[in-house]
Amino acid sequence: MFWHRHVTRLRKGIILCTAVLIGFSIHGITYLSIPKNTQSSYDYDMTQYNKDMRYALTANIMNNPGEYIGKTIKADGTFFSYPEGKDKWRYAVFISDTMGCCSAGIPILMNDDFQRPENGAAITVSGTLEYIEYAGKQQISLQNTVLTVK
Amino acid sequence: MLDKLLMYLQYPFVLRALTAGILIAFSASLLGVILVLRHYSYIGDGLSHVAFGAMSMSYVLGIVTQKMLIILPITVLTAILILRVKQKKVQGDAMIAILSTAALAIGYLLMNVFPVGANVSSDVCTSLFGSTSMLTLSSGEVWASVVLSIVVTGMMIFLYPRIFAVTFDENFAKVTGMKTDQINLILAVITAAVIVLAMNLVGSLLISALVIFPALSAMQIEKSFLRVLILSCILSVTGTVIGLFTSILIGTPVGSTIVLVYLGIFLLCFGIGMLPD
Numbered sequence: 283m284f285w286h287r288h289v290t291r292l293r294k295g296i297i298l299c300t301a302v303l304i305g306f307s308i309h310g311i312t313y314l315s316i317p318k319n320t321q322s323s324y325d326y327d328m329t330q331y332n333k334d335m336r337y338a339l340t341a342n343i344m345n346n347p348g349e350y351i352g353k354t355i356k357a358d359g360t361f362f363s364y365p366e367g368k369d370k371w372r373y374a375v376f377i378s379d380t381m382g383c384c385s386a387g388i389p390i391l392m393n394d395d396f397q398r399p400e401n402g403a404a405i406t407v408s409g410t411l412e413y414i415e416y417a418g419k420q421q422i423s424l425q426n427t428v429l430t431v432k
Numbered sequence: 433m434l435d436k437l438l439m440y441l442q443y444p445f446v447l448r449a450l451t452a453g454i455l456i457a458f459s460a461s462l463l464g465v466i467l468v469l470r471h472y473s474y475i476g477d478g479l480s481h482v483a484f485g486a487m488s489m490s491y492v493l494g495i496v497t498q499k500m501l502i503i504l505p506i507t508v509l510t511a512i513l514i515l516r517v518k519q520k521k522v523q524g525d526a527m528i529a530i531l532s533t534a535a536l537a538i539g540y541l542l543m544n545v546f547p548v549g550a551n552v553s554s555d556v557c558t559s560l561f562g563s564t565s566m567l568t569l570s571s572g573e574v575w576a577s578v579v580l581s582i583v584v585t586g587m588m589i590f591l592y593p594r595i596f597a598v599t600f601d602e603n604f605a606k607v608t609g610m611k612t613d614q615i616n617l618i619l620a621v622i623t624a625a626v627i628v629l630a631m632n633l634v635g636s637l638l639i640s641a642l643v644i645f646p647a648l649s650a651m652q653i654e655k656s657f658l659r660v661l662i663l664s665c666i667l668s669v670t671g672t673v674i675g676l677f678t679s680i681l682i683g684t685p686v687g688s689t690i691v692l693v694y695l696g697i698f699l700l701c702f703g704i705g706m707l708p709d
Contacts, residue, residue, distance in 0.1 A: 339443070
């Protein structure tokens, strides 16, 4: 008797769960039309990701650089530059999460004579992630960078 | 959508989030059943607020990289205080409420009175709401969650009869000669460790939900302790996986998305529990 009752309840539960899952799938297929990164020529085209995923990938690139060396990326972010020495400048693109409380930056390599945007300018960058020697350490940076101000 | 999901699943950081999420969900749901049955449902929230207060203290003291040296002992002591000390005038839930709000207030006050480094807002956001912390886990942190789940599962396997006795009738267990104080101490230490570590990985919002929702959902359908434990683990892991995938696909915060999935599961289980036999 107990088992009969149990199986009946379980069956009803499975029917309900299946209905919810089908509903969720239909909703997903209908409304979540997210552009496909597979059409991009970059390994990681962050311009197609949501903000949290952009930040997560950027933070992971900086925390685990070995996993991303040689990969091509395209990203939207905020331009940041600061002087290093007399005539030398260093540049970076900063990418924040949706709330704006967390942000991570990728150093970018540019020629010193390029038209430097204002700090905080919204930019799109693309290039290849490679190591450079900086302050006696290997640092991941974006090389062969193409930078456009939005 | 499936293409997008498969693409993201190739990313190492998504796999790390998935692995740690499943393991933490599993550990927290096992502990959750015991805590909910003992009327300590809010302990996850309380201890994570205490951990937040301790984190603020570590910043003020300038111990940033080794902050766990401050956070873990304070949280463990608080857990012992909540789970072991029996006060007639201040019951368990009131004790949690007092410690939780006081610790949160102290933490916030300290951060305002002694302004600290630039990453504080990020740490506050991460420790309270999880933010994107789950998607930025290192391999070491994933290993920490592996160890955590092994410890919790081991405790449940080896101490199952004693935990069962203490959970349902502590006084009777004590009369039969069982060392209930020891069991309570082990439970307090492991609860604090799970909550502190998980808070850093997924945020206090999610860890509170991980403790409460799967246990309560399972209790709506199953009645025996063992069945509730098993169903709780299944629901917890399922909810985490669905929530994580949903947040990645539609760009919502990971912690709150998983909590909302848990809420959906709870309502579903509640509905199933209400069905006539």
